[in-house]
Amino acid sequence: MIEVSGLNMTFGGNTRSGGSVEALRDVNLRIEDNEFLTVLGPSGCGKTTLLRAIGGLLTWNAGQIRIDGRPVTGPGPERAMVFQNVALLPWDTVLSNVAFGLELRGVARAERERKAMELIDLVGLSGFERRMPRELSGGMQQRVGLARALAVEPKVLLMDEPFGALDEQTRRILQEELIRIWERTRTTVVFVTHSMDEAVLLGDRIALITARPGTVDEIVHVPLPRPRARDIGSIERSVEFVAIRSRLWEKLREMQPDLRGPTKVARAS
Amino acid sequence: MSSVASNGLVHRITASHATYRILTLAIFAAAWEAYASQARSLLIPKFTDTVTGFFTLLTDRHFWEALIISNQALVLGFAISVVLGIPLGLAMGRFRVAERAVDVYLNILLVTPMAALIPILLMSPLGLSLASRVVLVVMFSIVMVVVNSRAGVRQVDPSLIEMARSFGASERQIWWRVLLPGSLPAVMTGVRIGLGRAVTGMVIVELLLVAAGIGGLILEYRGFFKADLLYGTVVIIVLEALALITVARWLERRVTPWARHRGVMERA
Numbered sequence: 001m002i003e004v005s006g007l008n009m010t011f012g013g014n015t016r017s018g019g020s021v022e023a024l025r026d027v028n029l030r031i032e033d034n035e036f037l038t039v040l041g042p043s044g045c046g047k048t049t050l051l052r053a054i055g056g057l058l059t060w061n062a063g064q065i066r067i068d069g070r071p072v073t074g075p076g077p078e079r080a081m082v083f084q085n086v087a088l089l090p091w092d093t094v095l096s097n098v099a100f101g102l103e104l105r106g107v108a109r110a111e112r113e114r115k116a117m118e119l120i121d122l123v124g125l126s127g128f129e130r131r132m133p134r135e136l137s138g139g140m141q142q143r144v145g146l147a148r149a150l151a152v153e154p155k156v157l158l159m160d161e162p163f164g165a166l167d168e169q170t171r172r173i174l175q176e177e178l179i180r181i182w183e184r185t186r187t188t189v190v191f192v193t194h195s196m197d198e199a200v201l202l203g204d205r206i207a208l209i210t211a212r213p214g215t216v217d218e219i220v221h222v223p224l225p226r227p228r229a230r231d232i233g234s235i236e237r238s239v240e241f242v243a244i245r246s247r248l249w250e251k252l253r254e255m256q257p258d259l260r261g262p263t264k265v266a267r268a269s
Numbered sequence: 270m271s272s273v274a275s276n277g278l279v280h281r282i283t284a285s286h287a288t289y290r291i292l293t294l295a296i297f298a299a300a301w302e303a304y305a306s307q308a309r310s311l312l313i314p315k316f317t318d319t320v321t322g323f324f325t326l327l328t329d330r331h332f333w334e335a336l337i338i339s340n341q342a343l344v345l346g347f348a349i350s351v352v353l354g355i356p357l358g359l360a361m362g363r364f365r366v367a368e369r370a371v372d373v374y375l376n377i378l379l380v381t382p383m384a385a386l387i388p389i390l391l392m393s394p395l396g397l398s399l400a401s402r403v404v405l406v407v408m409f410s411i412v413m414v415v416v417n418s419r420a421g422v423r424q425v426d427p428s429l430i431e432m433a434r435s436f437g438a439s440e441r442q443i444w445w446r447v448l449l450p451g452s453l454p455a456v457m458t459g460v461r462i463g464l465g466r467a468v469t470g471m472v473i474v475e476l477l478l479v480a481a482g483i484g485g486l487i488l489e490y491r492g493f494f495k496a497d498l499l500y501g502t503v504v505i506i507v508l509e510a511l512a513l514i515t516v517a518r519w520l521e522r523r524v525t526p527w528a529r530h531r532g533v534m535e536r537a
Contacts, residue, residue, distance in 0.1 A: 055435055056435075057431060057434060057435055075434055075435050075436070075437050076437070077437060079435075080435070080436065081432070081435040083428060083431075083432060085428055087426070087428045087429050087431070087432035089429065089446070089447070089450070090527045090528075091450045091451075091453075091525075091527045100433075100436065100446075101436040101437075103446075104433070104436050104437055104438050104442055104446075105436075105437065132527060134527065152436065
């Protein structure tokens with residue numbers, strides 16, 4: 001279980017310009033074991049910051065993050081991250097990239113490559129082990145990123161808009177694959193996204209984050225049944241899906257400062 | 270049929286880089302020959318004379334001895350530049366303390382005309398020794414190695430470092446698995462450019478400071494108006510430099526096949 005309590009984070013402020021940005025204010029969040037939580041919010045709302053904090057890559061001003069009761073002070077072996085820009089080592093093969101986390105932990109070559117092959121197979125990249133990252137498409141690269149994170153058998157998978165940079169078709173295929181893999185492994189996932197569809201489709205719950213300062217506005221339960229991998233199309237047409245989605249949109253629209261104005265004008269006329 | 274085949278051949282010849290190089294060389298050589306024949310100067314050898322001079326030198330023991338003497342300074346100086354310059358540049362790229370401590374001296378080396386330092390070197394305890402020539406070669410070449418190595422470390426994608434940290438990498442592991450391979454392309458570029466500068470340093474020091482080796486030969490041939498041998502010597506230096514640079518470039522591509530080969534100060 002991940003518990004985020006009273007998390008405050010401010011960037012800058014010590015510079016001569018004096019301009020500091022309050023990124024997160026009093027963020028409270030509980031993520032249960034084996035839960036798929038999506039974190040949704042407008043861009044620049046601090047959702048990625050929150051994820052990086054849980055990953056132990058940032059320090060914060062006040063509050064605490066605990067994983068199974070132990071406070072987070074840095075990166076740890078029970079967590080693994082998937083990055084929006086994938087961050088594959090360009091000088092390493094797919095196999096070495098997937099085995100990278102295990103290599104850092106001192107797992108022997110034969111053992112880590114065996115494990116890596118298993119995950120390359122799981123993400124559907126068999127036959128590409130010896131390829132270099134630049135030889136792969138964006139979607140395939142992100143599969144490598146996912147395999148690398150899963151290879152260390154994390155208890156918590158932290159995903160930072162992993163499909164944000166992909167084209168529509170590739171994104172949908174990878175969403176399906178992720179659901180399929182997750183429904184098999186049931187690893188705890190925190191998945192940051194700015195796509196409402198993605199948040200609903202993947203998540204058991206959605207944490208809605210407001211912008212500037214970022215704070216948890218609401219937790220939305222997603223009552224869609226599992227397994228969902230089989231038929232995403234009909235899920236997206238279901239009454240529940242449409243209802244949650246429009247509710248999320250109402251919330252998000254309130255948060256968008258540039259949309260509030262025109263809406264009022266439209267009402268007045 | 271034969272016309273198709275010859276078209277293919279013509280196409281291959283016109284498309285080849287070597288064709289244009291040979292063509293430009295031929296035009297250059299012809300112009301040189303024509304001008305030198307007409308000028309009839311003691312100071313300008315004909316192209317053909319230069320070629321003969323070139324081959325005369327290749328069979329001359331004196332010349333080879335001079336070449337070896339020069340290259341001692343080159344090899345030692347360049348080796349020192351690489352061995353000191355790479356770690357120094359890498360450290361400057363990563364640690365602010367190293368940057369602050371060394372940056373001033375690096376800038377001095379970068380902007381000072383090296384020739385101005387030669388008299389100082391001459392009056393130093395090193396005097397006219399091999400050590401003195403080595404020092405100058407180092408001063409010529411080490412800057413390029415340091416600057417490129419520093420830029421290499423700084424260019425490493427910060428998201429790769431963060432990724433490695435997220436998987437629990439230690440600073441040591443980050444160096445070995447991310448920073449060193451990531452900066453290798455730029456380091457190799459620095460080595461290649463540094464090599465070119467080392468050759469420059471080698472010749473200049475012999476022309477201005479110690480009349481030794483190849484530089485000494487150049488001065489000697491100039492003194493005796495042996496223009497053909499003088500030109501032949503210069504051609505050999507150019508060829509040596511080109512050969513060294515080609516090897517360096519080959520090595521660069523060989524060890525960093527993943528990189529797009531472009532570095533800072535490529536034209537320096």
